[in-house]
Amino acid sequence: MTTEKITGTKVIDAEGAYITPGGIDAHVHLDQDDFPNGDTFETGTRSAIAGGTTSIIAFALQPKGQHDLEKAVDNYFERTECGAYCDYGFHLILSDPTPEVLKQLPRMVERGLTSLKVFTTYPMYKINDSELLDVLLETRKLKITMMIHAENYDVIKYLNEKLEQKKLTDPYYHAVSRPEEAEDEASYRVITLSKFVDTPILIVHMSCEASINHVENAQKKLLPVYAETCPQYLFLTSDYLKAGCEHHVHPEDPFEGAKYICSPPLRADTTELDGVWRKIQNGTVTIFSSDHAPSIYEHPNGKKRGLINGLPHYQHIPNGLSGVETRVPLLFCYGVETGRITPQRFVELCSTNPAKIYGLSETKGSIGVGMDADITIWYPKGKMLPFELTNEMLHHQIDHTAFAGMTFTNWPKYTVVRGELVWDRDNGGIVGKLGFGKFLKRGASALAGPRKELNPILA
Numbered sequence: 001m002t003t004e005k006i007t008g009t010k011v012i013d014a015e016g017a018y019i020t021p022g023g024i025d026a027h028v029h030l031d032q033d034d035f036p037n038g039d040t041f042e043t044g045t046r047s048a049i050a051g052g053t054t055s056i057i058a059f060a061l062q063p064k065g066q067h068d069l070e071k072a073v074d075n076y077f078e079r080t081e082c083g084a085y086c087d088y089g090f091h092l093i094l095s096d097p098t099p100e101v102l103k104q105l106p107r108m109v110e111r112g113l114t115s116l117k118v119f120t121t122y123p124m125y126k127i128n129d130s131e132l133l134d135v136l137l138e139t140r141k142l143k144i145t146m147m148i149h150a151e152n153y154d155v156i157k158y159l160n161e162k163l164e165q166k167k168l169t170d171p172y173y174h175a176v177s178r179p180e181e182a183e184d185e186a187s188y189r190v191i192t193l194s195k196f197v198d199t200p201i202l203i204v205h206m207s208c209e210a211s212i213n214h215v216e217n218a219q220k221k222l223l224p225v226y227a228e229t230c231p232q233y234l235f236l237t238s239d240y241l242k243a244g245c246e247h248h249v250h251p252e253d254p255f256e257g258a259k260y261i262c263s264p265p266l267r268a269d270t271t272e273l274d275g276v277w278r279k280i281q282n283g284t285v286t287i288f289s290s291d292h293a294p295s296i297y298e299h300p301n302g303k304k305r306g307l308i309n310g311l312p313h314y315q316h317i318p319n320g321l322s323g324v325e326t327r328v329p330l331l332f333c334y335g336v337e338t339g340r341i342t343p344q345r346f347v348e349l350c351s352t353n354p355a356k357i358y359g360l361s362e363t364k365g366s367i368g369v370g371m372d373a374d375i376t377i378w379y380p381k382g383k384m385l386p387f388e389l390t391n392e393m394l395h396h397q398i399d400h401t402a403f404a405g406m407t408f409t410n411w412p413k414y415t416v417v418r419g420e421l422v423w424d425r426d427n428g429g430i431v432g433k434l435g436f437g438k439f440l441k442r443g444a445s446a447l448a449g450p451r452k453e454l455n456p457i458l459a
Ligand SMILES: *[C@@H]1O[C@H](CO)[C@@H](O)[C@H](O)[C@H]1NC(C)=O
Pocket: 128, 129, 130, 131
């Protein structure tokens, strides 16, 4: 051991604490047209580093009718010109996969967008099963990671009409309009289609045990089917959507439930939350992401868009919650510190698995020689006074958080991105520089691509 003093080196005291790989949040919506007052690349990545996340993957969206993917994606690259505090990449969202559009996918792979997302629901983005088969064939050929939002569109549309007729339009009915059955059915269907085409899929933001059971059954047959879940499905129930809920920061505001609208929705009771925890514990869930998709509450185009002439209309409330900053601390406090999961499982879910699935594992997702020094350093267990979260503690530009009032027993003390200290909780907070974050040109997933010969019918 050398005793020579190394100069110019910042010494960080991590004595007694866990040092984990920086979080990779692979599901973050920033500056999208459909979230006109969400977070920008500046505010979203600022929030990320303050919560121990060192890389995020955001979305570049192809609107229906835009058949020039290059143009659609350029438009999202322009939105990063404000600069970012941590590294970032893009998934492509395909909402109109015509044959002409699919021909442009190799170019997207060249640009480092090696994953794409499709929706089975939402009128603006929904693709049907035949389009999904077309896309799956391309992702198989190009080894693109395929992410699917799985909820049955027709069921939701049907229930929306029923609820509208009955004039049941409070925020709570958002959850009623998207029952578990809608996710259950669509999850099973997309798994079946991916098996037919012989290509891996990852079902995003899975919210209940019933649908994750389909993933587990597929995994038992050694099919490459992966699942993502998010903090909201571990901690919050649909009671939060009801007026006057005891957990609300402003229980006197009857529209407060709008803040908890996300899709898939929060589920009905705590036994559901336990079900998702079990799937986290036993390895079925592959990655843990935030699905950060916030909208300001007090804004005519934010959550308040759903309050028309003083009357609530859940169908007009922008969907989504903020969560890029709270994701890693929530799983650390309620998973690792409570003993529900091991620190190893925590690291897999928050860092290593997203790196593998999204073509980042050469430099990100673990601590090792040759890897980027993306590191999160915690307080030694019991050395931090537990505190209750308030929105003012967070670094997004949103006026609320769904996790307000929750107790945290730990929080990242330091966040390091590529060797640079960017978050120092006790000395200055955000100490990183805007513009330090780099675009991540991602490679192929370690897990994508075909397993066997293509079914001749599909050739
Ligand atoms: C799916 O949607 C596409 C594009 O709108 C349409 O051309 C196709 O006919 C639809 N497929 C089925 C089976 O309805």
